[in-house]
Amino acid sequence: MSEQQLFKVTIDNITIEVPAGTTILNAARQIGGEVAPPAMCYYSKLAGSGGKCRTCLVEVSKGSEKDPRPMPKLVASCRTTVMDGMEVKNITSEKVVDARAGVVEFLLLNHPLDCPICDQAGECHLQDLSYEHGKEGTRYEFQRRTFKKHDIGPYIQLHMTRCILCYRCVFTADQLTSKREHGVLDRGDHAEIATFIEKSLDNEFIGNVIDVCPVGALTDKTFRFKNRVWFLKPVEAHRDCPTCSGKVTLWNRGDEVYRVTARKDQWGEVEEWICNTCRFEKKQTSDWVIEGPRLVDRHSVISQGHYAGSVGMHKPAETFAAVNDGRSPKLMMDIHDVSKVNRNEITLSLINGPAHSTNFNSTKD
Numbered sequence: 001m002s003e004q005q006l007f008k009v010t011i012d013n014i015t016i017e018v019p020a021g022t023t024i025l026n027a028a029r030q031i032g033g034e035v036a037p038p039a040m041c042y043y044s045k046l047a048g049s050g051g052k053c054r055t056c057l058v059e060v061s062k063g064s065e066k067d068p069r070p071m072p073k074l075v076a077s078c079r080t081t082v083m084d085g086m087e088v089k090n091i092t093s094e095k096v097v098d099a100r101a102g103v104v105e106f107l108l109l110n111h112p113l114d115c116p117i118c119d120q121a122g123e124c125h126l127q128d129l130s131y132e133h134g135k136e137g138t139r140y141e142f143q144r145r146t147f148k149k150h151d152i153g154p155y156i157q158l159h160m161t162r163c164i165l166c167y168r169c170v171f172t173a174d175q176l177t178s179k180r181e182h183g184v185l186d187r188g189d190h191a192e193i194a195t196f197i198e199k200s201l202d203n204e205f206i207g208n209v210i211d212v213c214p215v216g217a218l219t220d221k222t223f224r225f226k227n228r229v230w231f232l233k234p235v236e237a238h239r240d241c242p243t244c245s246g247k248v249t250l251w252n253r254g255d256e257v258y259r260v261t262a263r264k265d266q267w268g269e270v271e272e273w274i275c276n277t278c279r280f281e282k283k284q285t286s287d288w289v290i291e292g293p294r295l296v297d298r299h300s301v302i303s304q305g306h307y308a309g310s311v312g313m314h315k316p317a318e319t320f321a322a323v324n325d326g327r328s329p330k331l332m333m334d335i336h337d338v339s340k341v342n343r344n345e346i347t348l349s350l351i352n353g354p355a356h357s358t359n360f361n362s363t364k365d
């Protein structure tokens with residue numbers, strides 16, 4: 001059998017060899033770092049994904065060795081395969097950076113800027129992308145799209161106004177579950193994720209749509225409004241699960257398990273799909289065998305408060321008391337013996353479903 005053909009491709013002045021048929025995006029991921037374009041809709045584990053969001057645009061300044069003409073327009077790197085001798089510009093192209101900023105602004109056109117109350121804040125790819133491109137504000141003056149609310153069951157909250165129609169959740173339901181019950185209904189400006197007849201999504205693997213959603217359109221009802229992700233400590237844990245691999249990330253605060261998610265790789269993609277039982281029903285530390293802290297990108301807001309917990313990091317010396325007349329830094333560090341946030345008799349992580357205002361201490365107290 002002949003050996004697989006290798007193509008030489010240069011991305012942002014770095015040359016690598018990849019098998020024929022590799023997309024520019026995947027070639028760039030092999031180089032890694034900033035050279036890899038952002039991807040809001042492509043998902044390597046979902047067949048057919050990509051080509052929807054346009055955040056992965058790149059400039060092809062040389063088509064190939066045989067035909068060196070540049071491609072006339074920017075191309076979606078997740079859908080364009082490399083050619084031998086191709087030269088690509090990602091962050092080294094002003095055109096790309098400018099176009100990407102425009103794409104982000106378009107994605108934010110109808111997206112509510114409600115990060116302060118969105119459960120996805122701190123781990124939202126759109127939030128990161130908008131800040132990276134200086135597009136966290138808005139120039140849009142018209143009324144944003146609104147949708148009729150759809151209840152899609154006890155576990156998953158759909159916030160259609162935040163959806164960017166990346167189709168990842170549709171592919172997930174198609175490829176992971178035996179029956180897809182939701183999809184994109186209508187077209188153009190009216191397109192929305194919904195079920196045709198009000199239905200709950202209750203397949204055993206449907207919880208994975210929460211993990212693949214790049215924004216806060218699909219969130220975990222059992223975690224809703226209970227904590228900010230950057231206050232939680234991600235740890236790797238596993239259990240003997242008859243349905244899935246049982247390998248998860250627990251999001252803990254103290255001894256409490258607030259949320260269970262799949263483990264995600266450096267591209268924000270799920271490493272192994274997990275079942276609903278692991279995700280929604282196992283919220284006791286005793287349900288799990290804890291392996292150790294989950295390595296979090298140090299640029300992520302999630303790693304900011306976790307000096308001691310983050311792998312390879314050392315807790316800096318605490319100087320607050322010394323410079324503040326010996327007063328303890330508890331309030332500043334948000335560490336309390338007794339919670340001042342939620343009512344003492346309530347364990348937020350164990351509430352069945354979302355937390356409500358009645359679960360928290362009122363400001364009058």
Ligand code: SF4
Pocket residue numbers: 162163164165166167168169170193209212213214215217218
């Ligand atoms: S709900 Fe999330 S995953 Fe589904 S299409 Fe919208 S943005 Fe994509």
Ligand code: FES
Pocket residue numbers: 038039040041042050051052053054055056057076077078079
């Ligand atoms: S990631 Fe390529 S178009 Fe969305």
